[in-house]
Amino acid sequence: MQKTFFLLLVLALCAGNIQKSFAQKKKQTTCDIKKQYGDFLRFNRYIEEKDTIIYKATESTVNNKNCLSPLINQNPVFIDYLFQNFSKNTYYQLLKNEKDSSSIQKKGIVALQSDSLFGAVMTELLAKTADQQLPKDTVTFDGLLNIAVKYFSILRISDEGYYVAKICVGLNDIKKTESKRQPFVEAFCFSSIFNSIDNEEFDMQKEMAETLRELYALHLGVDKNERLLRAQGAAYMLLRRNEKLQKLLRKEYEAQKTLLPFVLK
Secondary structure, eight states: OHHHHHHHHHHHHHHHHHHHHHHHHHHHTOOOGGGGHHHHEEEEEEEETTEEEEEEEEOSOOOTTSTTHHHHHHOHHHHHHHHHHSSOSOHHHHHTTOOOHHHHHHHHHHHHTTOHHHHHHHHHHHHTTTSOOSOOEEEOHHHHHHHHGGGEEEEEEOTTSOEEEEESOOSHHHHHHOSSOOHHHHHHHHHHHHTTSSOTTTOHHHHHHHHHHHHHTSOOOSSHHHHHHHHHHHHHHHHHTOHHHHHHHHHHHHHHTTTSSEEEO
């Protein structure tokens, strides 16, 4: 009886040590991404016609010690989108009088580490990818398309009556149509389109031009503002059905799905 009790006690202690070791190992894999911001995020300054410009940029490659190195090295535009659009815009006042580039970088990174908006986005990204602390989001393909078409913008109508359009510029269409922002879906769609604006296989620039040609076949309004609003809506619908855009999104998802914080349903 005593031997049996001793054996059970040993097994219990071993199991406890294994669980403790596993918990410690799991905890050790958690990355403090804020300490690594300086590895891949940059603050720069230049003068343009006597105006001081502070701009943010993301490195296209980073060493493998960084928690997000696989995603950064494969798709730096994804990270840059988050950096540009989900960090606060208070850095200009902080850095505009700095002359030394190293000082600009150091102060910018310190300020970024206190940026609650960016910190929350990056922590969630890490928890759903490298750290595997949270389950990935589930996104439908219709959901992807809904966001993707918003990066094809008709900015205005020229005096001659032509549509003036751009791809992947500004966030007006996202802000005006999406009550709830989806940082990772936005970053994926933006980077997929941006990286394929003029490549031979998908050429999103050509697809946008074809979409505009379709719109000229319709009389969408006498008043310019009304015509512009109707044209943008019609463009969304045409692009949503665009086969090349659909193939592009599916191909990019398959290429990046192990690194992304969501799964496509």
